[in-house]
Every structure is written in structure tokens, then in C-alpha cells.
Amino acid sequence: xxxxxxxxxxxxxxxxEATECTVIEKSPEHITVKLSPQxxxxxxxxxxxxxxxxxxGAPAETxxxxxxxxxVKYDERLIKQAESSQNNQPNVGQDPLLSRYYGSAPILPVxxxxxxxxxxxxxxxxxxxxIWDASRExxxxxxxxEQPAEGQRPKVRSAPYEQWLxxxxxxxxxCDLKREELHFLGISLSRKKIIEDFPAQLDGRNLxxxxxxxxxxxxxxxxxxxxxxxLEEYLINKLAKLDYSWAEQAKxxxxxxxxxxxxxxxxxxxxxxxxxxxxxxxxxxxRRSEMQWQYSPKVSLSAISCGMFHLCSSGNGVS
Numbered sequence: 368x369x370x371x372x373x374x375x376x377x378x379x380x381x382x383x384e385a386t387e388c389t390v391i392e393k394s395p396e397h398i399t400v401k402l403s404p405q406x407x408x409x410x411x412x413x414x415x416x417x418x419x420x421x422x423x424g425a426p427a428e429t430x431x432x433x434x435x436x437x438x439v440k441y442d443e444r445l446i447k448q449a450e451s452s453q454n455n456q457p458n459v460g461q462d463p464l465l466s467r468y469y470g471s472a473p474i475l476p477v478x479x480x481x482x483x484x485x486x487x488x489x490x491x492x493x494x495x496x497x498i499w500d501a502s503r504e505x506x507x508x509x510x511x512x513e514q515p516a517e518g519q520r521p522k523v524r525s526a527p528y529e530q531w532l533x534x535x536x537x538x539x540x541x542c543d544l545k546r547e548e549l550h551f552l553g554i555s556l557s558r559k560k561i562i563e564d565f566p567a568q569l570d571g572r573n574l575x576x577x578x579x580x581x582x583x584x585x586x587x588x589x590x591x592x593x594x595x596x597x598l599e600e601y602l603i604n605k606l607a608k609l610d611y612s613w614a615e616q617a618k619x620x621x622x623x624x625x626x627x628x629x630x631x632x633x634x635x636x637x638x639x640x641x642x643x644x645x646x647x648x649x650x651x652x653x654r655r656s657e658m659q660w661q662y663s664p665k666v667s668l669s670a671i672s673c674g675m676f677h678l679c680s681s682g683n684g685v686s
Contacts, residue, residue, distance in 0.1 A: 370490040370549075372396070372437040379434060379488055382406075382498045391431065391483075396441035399433040399483060409501040410494075433485045434494070491547075499671060509533075509674030511574040512582075525583045527680040530556040532594040533565045534673040536602055542617035542664045552598045553676070556587035561601050569676065584677060591675075599668070606666065614664035621662035628654050 370378075380398070383390075386406040392399040402410065407429040408417055420427045435441045488494050515526070533553040540546045553565030562568055589597070632651040638644040 372489070375488060375490055375495060376436040379436070379495065379498060382502055385502075392433075394441075394444070396437040396444065397433055397435040399431065401431045402429040404429060406501075409504075410497060431483045433483050435485060435487045436489070438487045438489070502672060508672070509676070511576060511674060512578050512677045513679050514573040514575050514577070514579055515679060516573075525581050526579075528582050528584045528677045529558075529680045530584060530587055531565075531676045531678055532556060532591060532598070532673065533569075533676055534595060534598050535671045536599075537669050537671050538602075538606060539667045539669075540613070540664075541667070542614070543620060543662050544613075544617075549671070550602055552602065554589070554594045554598050556589045556591075556594055557585045559589060559597070561598065568678075572678070574676065578677075582679075585680065595670075595673075602668065606668075611664075617662055617664045621658060624658045624662060625655060628658060 376398070383398070383400055383406065386409075387403045388406050389401040389403070390398060391401060404427050407413070407427075411430055417427075419425065486494055512528070531553045533551065535549060535551045538548045538550060540548075550563070551565045553562045553568065554560065628651070632647065632654075635647050636644065636651065638647055
């Protein structure tokens with residue numbers, strides 16, 4: 368499992384909106400934003416600048432970025448726009464005689480504090496990982512309530528709300544190659560029901576930290592620890608059913624690499640000088656350890672974020 372450019376954009380936009388960044392321009396392939404102070408502190412690595420701003424009270428100037436989620440399509444669109452602009456607009460400010468022999472002078476790029484930096488954000492990129500780290504550090508636990516629409520608000524009797532624990536797990540499959548998957552699971556604390564694609568259940572719901580009026584929360588039959596353990600066990604059982612032929616192939620590559628290392632050091636380990644021989648043995652064992660660490664198949668599971676979601680049990684509630 369990987370992430371499409373649209374899914375990457377959704378994750379990225381969720382962080383930008385949560386940190387109240389200002390959108391300058393947006394297309395299906397990119398977004399240009401001026402970072403909020405909160406996002407600038409987390410993403411730009413300017414501790415000395417922000418220390419100066421906080422000490423002196425000087426007005427903060429945040430950076431602007433163009434984050435591109437589909438670089439190929441974005442570049443194609445820019446080329447088409449440039450060609451269209453070149454064909455439709457006269458060459459203003461160019462000397463006709465010089466242009467005839469030397470061509471048109473290029474337009475100089477805007478540089479300085481107001482410049483907008485471009486960054487390609489795709490699955491596996493450093494910036495996407497940074498967004499996840501920032502989200503985990505700033506808001507790795509949510510506590511939200513579904514706000515009913517005006518026509519659905521209970522007027523006479525109290526509306527039942529169900530408690531759901533949602534956890535986003537990251538699974539990493541690694542050897543000399545690496546692949547990551549995200550699994551966002553949810554479990555009802557009252558019915559013990561587990562849902563795999565939990566974000567789909569949250570789509571279209573108005574979730575806020577504020578408790579709605581005239582509602583009651585159904586009692587839980589699971590503790591948070593029990594619910595988290597059930598989700599982890601459910602995911603482990605699911606992962607156990609996957610195809611692990613890649614791991615067997617990695618073991619074969621490991622055996623080949625170890626054979627190469629053994630062959631290389633076979634004669635060197637016969638060094639008559641005892642001091643040199645000890646150094647060679649240490650180097651030999653270190654090299655074998657490196658190969659085993661790099662090629663040995665590994666599967667790791669970690670929780671990126673989690674939250675308690677109180678959802679309406681009637682009407683459009685989770686079934």
C-alpha cells in the first residue's frame with residue numbers, strides 16, 4: 368500500500384488547515400501557502416529567528432511555500448501556461464536588434480524574503496514525514512464529539528452517543544528495501560465492534576471538542592487499554608495473512624552478501640601479525656553485522672496518532 372497524490376494532499380491539507388496557514392493559490396496538483404507562526408516554528412527549523420521574535424516582540428514574518436503533490440502533472444501545466452503566454456504576449460522591453468541575434472533576455476526570478484519556495488511532497492518524502500512528526504508531537508491525541516445538524520438536534524429526549532477509539536497505525540516492512548502502510552482502525556468501547564477504514568466513518572461529520580447539548584454517552588464495556596490491545600491484535604492477525612515472499616527473497620540476498628564478505632576476508636583472516644589479525648577480525652564481524660541488519664527482513668508496528676470519538680448512535684451513526 369502506498370499513497371496517491373490526492374491522499375498525500377489530504378493529509379497535508381489537514382495539517383495546514385489545523386495550523387491556520389493562509390492559502391495563496393491552489394490547484395489539484397499543488398497548494399501555495401503562507402505558513403502560520405505555529406507551522407513555521409514546526410517546519411522551517413528557525414529557532415534563532417523565533418527566539419529573537421519572542422525576546423524583542425518584533426512582528427513575525429513567516430515563510431511561504433508551494434507544495435507540489437503531483438510534480439509531473441504540475442510541471443506539464445506550467446509548461447503549457449508558459450507556451451501559451453509566450454505565444455499570446457508581445458516581447459515587452461526587449462531590444463529587437465539584440466533579440467534577433469542573441470534571443471530574448473530571460474525574466475529574472477524573484478528572490479529575497481518574499482520569495483516562494485517550491486517543495487515536491489510525495490509519499491516517502493522528507494516533508495511529508497515532517498508533517499506526520501509535527502502532527503504526532505502537537506496533536507497525537509484527539510477528544511471529539513459529533514455535532515448534530517440543526518434539524519437532527521434532539522428536542523425532547525437525550526440522544527445516545529457511542530464512544531469509539533480510533534488509532535492510526537504505521538506498519539513498516541524493511542530489508543534492503545522498505546515499504547510503509549497506514550492502517551486507521553476504530554473500535555466501539557460499548558459493542559467491541561472493529562472497523563478497518565475508520566476515517567470513512569468520520570467523513571461528513573462535524574466533529575468538535577465541544578460536548579453537544581441534550582446527549583448522553585453510552586457506558587463502555589472496554590477500557591482504553593483493552594480496546595487498544597484488541598486493535599493491535601486485530602492488525603497483527605491481518606498482517607500475518609499477507610504474502611511474505613519478499614522476506615524469503617531478502618534472506619537469499621543476505622546469504623549471497625554474507626558469502627561475498629566471507630570470501631573477501633578468508634585470506635585476510637590468515638594474517639600472521641596478531642595485532643593486525645585482531646583488527647581484521649573486528650572489521651569482518653562488523654561487516655557481517657551490517658549486512659545482517661540491512662538485509663534481514665523486519666516488520667515493525669507503531670501507533671502514529673489516536674483519538675476518542677463520540678458519535679451519534681442514531682440516524683447516520685456507525686452501524
